[in-house]
Amino acid sequence: MKKNKPCPQPLKGIIPPMVTPLLDNSTLDRKGLDRLIEHVIDGGVHGLFILGTTGESTSLSYGLRRELIELTCAKTDGRVPVLVGISDSSMEESIALAITAKDAGADAVVAAPPFYFSVGQEELVDYYTELADRVQLPLILYNMPAHTKINIEPETALKLSGHPGIIGIKDSSGSGVYFNKLLNIMKNHKSFTILVGPEEMMAATVLMGGNGGVNGGANMFPKLYVDLYNAAVARDIDLVLKLQEKVMEVSEKIYNVGKSDYKYLQGLKAALAHLEICNGFMALPLSGFGQNENDIIKENLKNITD
Amino acid sequence: MKKNKPCPQPLKGIIPPMVTPLLDNSTLDRKGLDRLIEHVIDGGVHGLFILGTTGESTSLSYGLRRELIELTCAKTDGRVPVLVGISDSSMEESIALAITAKDAGADAVVAAPPFYFSVGQEELVDYYTELADRVQLPLILYNMPAHTKINIEPETALKLSGHPGIIGIKDSSGSGVYFNKLLNIMKNHKSFTILVGPEEMMAATVLMGGNGGVNGGANMFPKLYVDLYNAAVARDIDLVLKLQEKVMEVSEKIYNVGKSDYKYLQGLKAALAHLEICNGFMALPLSGFGQNENDIIKENLKNITD
């Protein structure tokens, strides 16, 4: 068993929500995983987040999730913090995953609200309090209303920030209003981590005081997002705008192909396959692109990487 | 290992979505489970459905789900068909539950669409086709858009009905339009089971050709729902309206207390505790009623059972 180092507080920078490289529904692409980890660490990322939405966590068996946790922690070997998603409709299963994460040497766990039943803010406080009481790694809240049908209200996040085990929040709502409310309500809790999911708004949030981004594009182009983050921290607006243009090009050319509600993820996995980083297979219920969309991604990638 | 009998087609009548009696988040109330099973079978129900939404399936650990499957099948011992919910965000875990169900002697499995990612109708067809290919018990579709964020369109149900392993659908959308579209599109497939979830509309659906109800109230008052079903089958409208009044009284007095989005389930479990059938504990993220609401349920129950 690994000894867990204290997790930095606040966590800062670019922490990619890692895709899960798969050969099929129940088999990891282990070589792809190794390449992906090296690729993003080489690109200068500040941590890894596995088993999030981008990692198709909820589609994977628990066996595969445990395998992924162990392999990722071993391969990363302490070079950067590893955050492990434990979101589940059943708290007992979340806790079981957290034990695996701790034993493997992970640095923190990340949990979205339970996503079958829709509960209110009071139940959310109870839920996260019990979860934080029972997991033995620092816990990061994960706001993801599009999938969970519930928003973690800023007041709820403030209440939960009083728990010593709850160290931050990752917001994937996409709302600029919500994010600025979070920043404001936490303004006297500077060690509380506030990260944004969607890369299109990462620079803006960092300029306003956010701690960084959990941006899917960093799977492909880690350095671009790290550079943008650094430019925002340095308040170099000219550079921010120049790099932002590149980030928006990725958004437009890779995440906007096809017609499905999860075309972001299809484009990302297709691009990673074209870049020969890892297999593009997607676990059910999702499915990867067909030939036509794959060709578009291939063509679009050329323009971006030029 | 039990030998599985062929499941009746179509399934007909009242098949209660069984609550899961719990002592705490991870412990079954085994005695309560035994009492509940005897209670509903004594009331004349035509089958049991465990691990649905009313059974808080998604809140329970897999260990507890397996235990519940085995105990229920053993206790029921073939007196009525047992349907087992295998809804999960991960198909691999659904299949693991289906194996447990088959080995325990269950008669069919029931699966809602995956509920974290929202997929389209084409992906739904692929998902259910693969699931039906891989499970070794008859499969019933479970339409539950409030929780899964997706509707199984009538056309999708029709396509899936062509799979020999898919034998029916349980609709909990609450939509009278949807249900009548289902009845119409399946009118030449009389062996395909069409059951309705919400008891408030059960009688109307049976009058129009539906096969029965998966009605939560049958946990408490199985005979009432069986009688209403029989009256609808017999087209005895006077009796239907008389019993419907009683069913609506349950809906108004038991499911409409308090303010939460899941007051239906809170009321049902509280009533079952007052009726001394089983423990009223609810698994996280849900929570049972406080004293105040419990007192109201107790008082309201008196009026109903008079």
Added chain:
Amino acid sequence: MKKNKPCPQPLKGIIPPMVTPLLDNSTLDRKGLDRLIEHVIDGGVHGLFILGTTGESTSLSYGLRRELIELTCAKTDGRVPVLVGISDSSMEESIALAITAKDAGADAVVAAPPFYFSVGQEELVDYYTELADRVQLPLILYNMPAHTKINIEPETALKLSGHPGIIGIKDSSGSGVYFNKLLNIMKNHKSFTILVGPEEMMAATVLMGGNGGVNGGANMFPKLYVDLYNAAVARDIDLVLKLQEKVMEVSEKIYNVGKSDYKYLQGLKAALAHLEICNGFMALPLSGFGQNENDIIKENLKNITD
């Protein structure tokens, strides 16, 4: 000025939500309107409802709405009650329309909740109370959550039924649960009218005690819906199921062509044009079918009218 007769309470039967025949965005198809009125009255309908959703009310100028009210009342000439939609985001404009309706001799007005701002149930009570205080015709509530983003809760309808000017509700939610709750909560107010919008569930609601249907299909085939209503009132289930099959055929073949969210209305207007009853033009922001869908409707109509 016409003298207004007392409106029957409850209103019963089939009251078509009349399409608004148009030559262009701001010109009534007056001849089509005349033909349509005669067509549905010949078919035996129990009343007319103009300026509802099916009448594209909110897309029309106030001038055109006033013209339509006056022409319809004059042409109907007291043969059946005329209900006039006055739904508006501004109460002052609703009241102005109600004055026109009264002066023209209409029998009742119908109002959905205000549809730009989403208000709560308390504000709804205040809103409808003031509206009923100020209009001089009986007022019917119009539940249409898909367009107004708000549900008129059964408890709210019960409260409002205490106002002497509020005589009923038309429910277009499509929910079988909601409708049965309405029937139950109003069970001691037998003079309060409860009508259902979607024709697919009309027969079921009448069997359970509803007063009738405001069904779009009655623009095309008034006799079919009147016959189905009568069969349900007579509790002739065999006949109900036979006619229901026809109604569902209309739903499937006329309302399910194309891909838009308002294909119901496109199909209905296209069919009325093919039947040479009135022009199929639709006011902005909606648009009528193109040639391809029109051809499908034409072909499908043949099968239905055979």
Added chain:
Amino acid sequence: MKKNKPCPQPLKGIIPPMVTPLLDNSTLDRKGLDRLIEHVIDGGVHGLFILGTTGESTSLSYGLRRELIELTCAKTDGRVPVLVGISDSSMEESIALAITAKDAGADAVVAAPPFYFSVGQEELVDYYTELADRVQLPLILYNMPAHTKINIEPETALKLSGHPGIIGIKDSSGSGVYFNKLLNIMKNHKSFTILVGPEEMMAATVLMGGNGGVNGGANMFPKLYVDLYNAAVARDIDLVLKLQEKVMEVSEKIYNVGKSDYKYLQGLKAALAHLEICNGFMALPLSGFGQNENDIIKENLKNITD
């Protein structure tokens, strides 16, 4: 009739969405309106936007809207551009309002998508194209999905920007992702105005290239928002963060009192009454604060204005 000057392109800065001062549902608070106009112009705002959501436009009669347009244009007398909301479910009525606006000397009109029927992106293009063809003032798109149930997709905005009469967009979605996509897709159309509604994210959007804010708080504290806008334009991040703190204090203390879905507007109007700028009455279906909430606003205001 006033002569209309060419509208600046792009429009820049703080353009308050003016509340509509009312004495009752159908009477303007004319003195309040005068004071409000002088107050915001004194505060340095770059334009006025009347008859938006904050102006309760859709709740007002057309007569009152016309009166407001004429009074506002006369009082402003060309000191800053006046933008007039013409959003309506009926295009004919939108055009009638635009004629009034032009005759009164307004500089541009602003239109949200029609808000009863939900249409698709193609119909939106047709709708706005015809609207722009027919109004004789520059037209600004108004993205307000919470009220209209429809998002103006960035691709749709790009298409519409090709129409010579369409000069910009005001986005009130609150989405940071959406806004950055807008900025990116319009990056080669620098004269196209892109304004943000929610003040909580105004500074961030201006830093990233947005043209300014249509911020409700500027009714109360115009100088604060103008200063924040100027700081963002000057890229003075320290000053931005200092003023942003004040803006968030307004958001927290004025817009977050009570429980209604429109507490933002209730707080704003209550505060304007306490500041003795104009009457706090709200038109039906909305209602102003009760005594309790009014007292909280009064107390909270003291802290802010200190």
